[in-house]
Amino acid sequence: GEDVEQSLFLSVREGDSSVINCTYTDSSSTYLYWYKQEPGAGLQLLTYIFSNMDMKQDQRLTVLLNKKDKHLSLRIADTQTGDSAIYFCAEKGPNAGNMLTFGGGTRLMVKP
Amino acid sequence: KAGVTQTPRYLIKTRGQQVTLSCSPISGHRSVSWYQQTPGQGLQFLFEYFSETQRNKGNFPGRFSGRQFSNSRSEMNVSTLELGDSALYLCASSLEGTSGEQYFGPGTRLTVT
Numbered sequence: 001g002e003d004v005e006q007s008l009f010l011s012v013r014e015g016d017s018s019v020i021n022c023t024y025t026d027s028s029s030t031y032l033y034w035y036k037q038e039p040g041a042g043l044q045l046l047t048y049i050f051s052n053m054d055m056k057q058d059q060r061l062t063v064l065l066n067k068k069d070k071h072l073s074l075r076i077a078d079t080q081t082g083d084s085a086i087y088f089c090a091e092k093g094p095n096a097g098n099m100l101t102f103g104g105g106t107r108l109m110v111k112p
Numbered sequence: 113k114a115g116v117t118q119t120p121r122y123l124i125k126t127r128g129q130q131v132t133l134s135c136s137p138i139s140g141h142r143s144v145s146w147y148q149q150t151p152g153q154g155l156q157f158l159f160e161y162f163s164e165t166q167r168n169k170g171n172f173p174g175r176f177s178g179r180q181f182s183n184s185r186s187e188m189n190v191s192t193l194e195l196g197d198s199a200l201y202l203c204a205s206s207l208e209g210t211s212g213e214q215y216f217g218p219g220t221r222l223t224v225t
Contacts, residue, residue, distance in 0.1 A: 031211050031212055033213070035216075041218060041219075042216040042217050042219050043202065043204075043216040044216070045213055045214065045215060092212050097143070097160050097167040097168045098143050098145055098160055098162075098212050099145065099157050099170070100147075100214060101157070102155035103154075104154045105155075
């Protein structure tokens, strides 16, 4: 079945850029998403990218998609302590309704 | 617009009991999906409902079931609870015919003792 992989942990200093990476196996993925989860909370949709796009920018967030390598990244510019959370990437297949397959999440720690 | 709401937020049940969780989607959203989140297995898809019909189902035993009402509100039920059912159950709603962005509720934390 489809698989989505992420590294477990990332630590950065406040003000630096963070780059969270994700790889997926389903070449027919239509949309890919980034979600943020803070302790005790649900998932917050940050941004998404359609599979025929290479890049999408949304304020401090930049999503890069390399469809050939099935690699997705999320860059957070000027990372703040409030960005500390777990970040999940997820993919949606073409015939999956709205079913998402999630990665295991990357815990981002921002040090002051 | 109000977000996705889930009730109850916390629940403690005993093995063998059953439980019903409720989800109210964002107004106008007709698709509701349910996910289970555990430290060991991560986020796993349970099922999706659209227009009162189950459209997709994940790889969970038949003890897990759901339904959707005409107002798009959804419930999921777990019968004969096991310790391993302890998890955060998340509901998400989305508009049909869009990029499929799903908006999640805060979840119901179920503890089975």
